[in-house]
Amino acid sequence: MARMIGLVRPLAPHLALAVALGTAGSLAATFVAAFGAYGIMAAVGQGAGLSVAAACVLTVACGVLRGPLHYGEQLANHYIAFRLLALIRDHVFAALRRLAPAKLEGRDRGDLISLVTADIELLEVFYAHTISPITIAIASSAIMLAFIGAHSLPLAAIALAGYLVLGAIMPIASSKLCGNAGRASRDAAGSISAYVLDGLRGLAETVQFAGVSKRSAGLAAQTDAMGSTDRSLHVRSAAVEGLADAMVLLTSLAMIATSLGLYAAGDLSFSSAFICSFACLSSFGPVLAVCRLGTSLQATLASGARVLDLLDEEPQTVDVLDGADASFDGAACEHVTFSYGADSASGSGSSAAALSTDDRILDDVSIAFEPGEMVCVTGRSGSGKSTLLKLLMRFWDPTSGAVKMSGRDLRGVNTSSLRSSIGYMTQDTHLFVGTIGDNLRIAREDATDAELDSACEAAALSSLIARLPQGYDTPVAELGDSLSGGERQRIGLARIFLHDAPFVLLDEPTSNLDALNEAAVMRAIDRRRAGKTVVLVSHRASTCAFADRFYSVEHGRIS
Template sequence: MKKQSKAIILLKMLGMVKPLLGYMLLAVICGTLAFLAVEFIPVFGAYAILTGLGYDLSISLGMIFICLIFFALARSVLRYIEQRTNHYIAFTLLAVVRDNVFKALRKLCPAKLEGRDKGDLIALITSDVELLEVFYAHTISPICIAVLSESIMCIYIGSFHILLGLVALMAYIGVGIIIPLIISKISGTTGDEIRKMSGNMSGFVFENIRGIDTTLQYDNGKERLDSLNAMTDDLSIKQGRLNILTGYNFAIANSFILVFDIIMVVASLTLFRNGELGFDGMIISIIALMSSYGPVSALSSLGTTLQGTIASGARILDILEEEPETEDISGKENIDFDNARAEHVSFSYTDEKILDDFSIEINKNKIIGILGKSGCGKSTLLKLLMRFWEVDSGAITISNVDVKDINTTNLRNMESYMNQDTQLFKDTIKENIRLAKLDATDEEIVEACKKASIHDFIMTLPDGYNTQVGELGDTLSGGEKQRIGLARAFLHGAPFILLDEPTSNLDSLNEAVILKSLKEESKNKTVVLVSHRQSTMRISDTTVMMAK
């Protein structure tokens, strides 16, 4: 993944708002007017007192009260519109971002996701995307609102005396820019570290739930619990640090505000004494500054969250911009399966060469058995035939066409692939098998299950084919899962069947039924059969020994 500068990440995150620019403008205008309405309530209060004291401010007492009521009402309505619009923008963008992240994950699958930490991926889909809500609803428009409304206040206060306008400007810059930047520097990557630690912890918990048997078997419970406790302690310490910083942030911002209030009082009093400012100007300037910190105070809390938000944005952009190992192909002429071939294929996942100048000829309606030591690249060869990965050199062809030039849907429809690890989804057994052919009839499913020697077992379950796999959880045996995987491969009905250790967990009775089914299938189907079992290999027409 490439490293991008924070400015570029921010610009790209901002770029996503483009289609909703009109809404953003509405939110900024309403937010600015709402803050001005709040800020001018005390100012008009001062107008009322000064008018009562006999100062002529060219506005009647009645008019001042009408304005006060108007400001109070307008503030609520405007704030409501601003909040609603900002959240509309944020949640619309979150939906778009989530959709794009899922599309990207789908594209990167399986090659680029094989080695990734699953806890981290879940944190990306959940907390990283949610953190963007802070950016779109509580960062962009508050910054624009603060700039606009405080500029107006500077001009207003400056209209009494330029020096007072400058004092206000410095106060706003301090609270809205300098303090958040300092706090952001101090808090550094704490927010992001918290996110990473939660991601690691989710991964750790998943791993432990899955591996609970191993933990019990080797009596590692205490060690595992200690590790989890250590992780939660670290997380609490970091969270505590962030909370302390938020407290400091609040305290520093408030002290800063008090200091500038005092500076304003001293400056305006001095100007009044020197005759450069009227009494009314002095009172109004002080009250205007004191009541106008709202928009910049809203920014002061950004210091603790900004780095985390940028880091989340960076991770999401990384996934969105990551190039898949293999691009989906479309727009080519669809072909029919005739034969498959690996021609002088070399391949490595990283540095180590897994296949080196490997060739194999797979003829139509034959069963090719593949043997070889564990780790020699048998599963890898099947993944290359599926084009989950691209070869480094040489070619994989189907019907004499390079798989790189075959439409991906065409390729998937020609191939039934059963890997070493059958994944079941939380659904009925029937739907778990039907996913191999969405329009399959119940009869077709039963037929596939008979071929895979799993039909009799399914019939013994309380609800037969409608039994929920979720309810059974891990109570399905390895062999039962494997036969469900096989039933899927049979149901898919593709002319080219790739089976990775389909019988490794089966007893010889079930193996015999399956081998018989396979032999019958191979009258009009081509099968690549990876297996260590000599008994399974007996049905193959040719056997290839892979060496490493």
């Protein structure tokens, strides 16, 4: 919670304004009853320093002012909340960028969507309805204690006991009573989002293999589990509400009984006893708001913990900002050993030595990629071919050994320089919602239509563009579902041609293409490889036929 509060520091003046307005508003609401009590005492001849007219004016003034003051407090609080939510979203997306792609592989996309939407939205409750209400409760309670204490210290002690129980003891106790239920609820919500997103993506397969009832049962089971957790939270919240109301009643009765006792003993005037009782009865609003936070805030704090967990997560590789800008003059892997479950090393073999042979995706791999050549890497699925390309991109660092570009270890090359020198195409081409032109220009934003035409021609995509009535302005559905797998793959290839990097990594670039389009694409790659180094990962002999050298990866070894 301390870190969440710390984010408010730049907006401290706005928070101070919200607290001032909120305190004034709560006191105005309280003194509507207090000044009414003054008026009643004046009307029955038990004047306590205010005339009936003055008491009426002050009562009306407090009644009128409480509305604008409350509005001003809420306006300031929500300004703080929405400014901070924008800042937190910026931090979260920066964290996602920092963690991608290595730390995000295998993460549930639905859970991430839930985190960046619902979890961040829930933080609005904390920033708009938690920080200032606690401060307001402290300030207004202190002022009311001073007011009541000016009439009678025993009555002030009773009010203090009520404020402490409602504003401190009960919220802390109810928070401990809830335990980890709030976190369990938010985790369950993330799991449901992931399950629903997975189901939507695989809807065709679910229908095809008659799995609708099974998926529905799975969703119902997860929903019931989350509902059970939420019900327990609501039951505890209702219990706390009941106890709080009972505490208000007990404090009020104690205040009235003590006031009457002090009056009977001659230690307190009737007017003071009456006014203090009225003032105390109407002063519980701010502490009751804090009392409810013990249970209502659980989901919000759990959301905050999930967001902070993401912000605190360390990336697999840290971007290099103070290294060298290396122009491409060949690349090499030198005695590279790698396992996804091991920490990277800085050239030492200690980490690699601790790995069993079965854990090693790549084992003592040495390979050079010379300028101007095309190298093909083959091997069975899972043998480490794609992993080799990810190491060249420095998505991961090797467990031992070194990956180099232009003779320099990638850990000493500026990340932006490295990525601008490489064109990398994965097995799955992701298309964003937008137009075909938008998706192509991801590779180069300032590309002209003529350059798009050239890249599309090389990727055997020109005929598709020509058939579309809107050409490059044709909309693309979410995840590219309006296009076939081969068409999506050719768009990915066109991006590589458009990027025009000197080092090109192609992971199964023709796996979804027919023989005719494969031949056209490979001829285009062959024509455009002058001055470039191309690394192909492929199972197809026809694709590998264009390569200058062939390597086979088996059991982490390369030959």
